[in-house]
Amino acid sequence: MRRFLLAVLFLALTPPTISHYSSSTSSPSSSSVSSDASEWRPARATYYAASNPRDAVGGACGYGDLVKSGYGMATVGLSETLFERGQICGACYELRCVDDLRWCIPGTSIIVTATNFCAPNYGFDPEGGGHCNPPNKHFVLPIEAFEKIAIWKAGNMPVQYRRINCRREGSMRFTVDGGGIFISVLITNVAGSGDIAAVKIKGSRTGWLPMGRNWGQNWHINADLKNQALSFEVTSSDRSTTVTAYNVSPKNWNYGQTFEGKQFETP
Structure with missing residues (x-):
């Protein structure tokens, strides 16, 4: 006991x-x-x-x-x-x-x-x-x-x-949270290595912007990306593979929503 x-x-x-x-x-x-x-x-x-x-x-x-x-x-x-x-x-x-x-x-x-x-x-x-x-x-x-x-x-x-290797059903998931210009993205259902080394985000009117690890698999950035479609670039922990998921969210996205994007391939 x-x-x-x-x-x-x-x-x-x-x-x-x-x-x-x-x-x-x-x-x-x-x-x-x-x-x-x-x-x-x-x-x-x-x-x-x-x-x-x-x-x-x-x-x-x-x-x-x-x-x-x-x-x-x-x-x-x-x-x-x-x-x-x-x-x-x-x-x-x-x-x-x-x-x-x-x-x-x-x-x-x-x-x-x-x-x-x-x-x-x-x-x-x-x-x-x-x-x-x-x-x-x-x-x-x-x-x-x-x-x-x-x-x-x-x-x-x-x-x-x-x-x-992690085998996952379906796409990688991106849950967008935060407020104002602070954006936090939780990334889940990641295949392949499963863990992530780096993330970038792109609005439809911006270039690629690096995100910082907030905690666990929550990534954050201070940027005004409202009213822009969001794309993500996700790099695996061994840095050998990067997946680019374009236009994961529509331009009218809101905090608290979850979107799906391209998945890592697992042979």
Whole structure:
């Protein structure tokens, strides 16, 4: 019971979740994730159980309602060593349970998207209750996802993980928010590497303007782009691929609206 309560405490902002799972023999399938990054690496994993419907909304990556954003419940919170100050948001991982025949479910793995941050707890050492303290590589899963690879009684489990390409249904999504000349754009449902290194925005009467990362996958700019159709240029985290989505929004767009644009190709 104590391990379970600690797992809940480590997640400052919790996403909900339904997890997808696949055979542990599946493999990454695109050049956007390097062969080195896709190698299996050791880590540990715990779980949490959402106790309130509001837990379905939130997360340190800024995705808000994860079901509406297209991520469902196949999500994960990452320890500080893995989180990269939010740049990793949207990346996909495959996890499998190892080294414990009592609790592991053989031949299974899960594919999850990074949507949250597991905050360090410096009141405990990394080998004790501070599961997400540096230098630990730790994953905090919804209990529904955890139970695809291990029996819940396992608690803090050794796992293996690897980066894989994200496969998404439909187009990339751009949710425009802000007010006045401040524009914030949340980018979701990103295929390929899943995480983003750079974004530019263009009004129908401007050139390309670089946006800054506000937090997670929220990008911002101070510019008067009202009454202009908006286009976006999105660069993947490895900077090997850039997608240009022209005229994503009509010129009469409003704050709070979501638009769809061109998607990264995933072989």
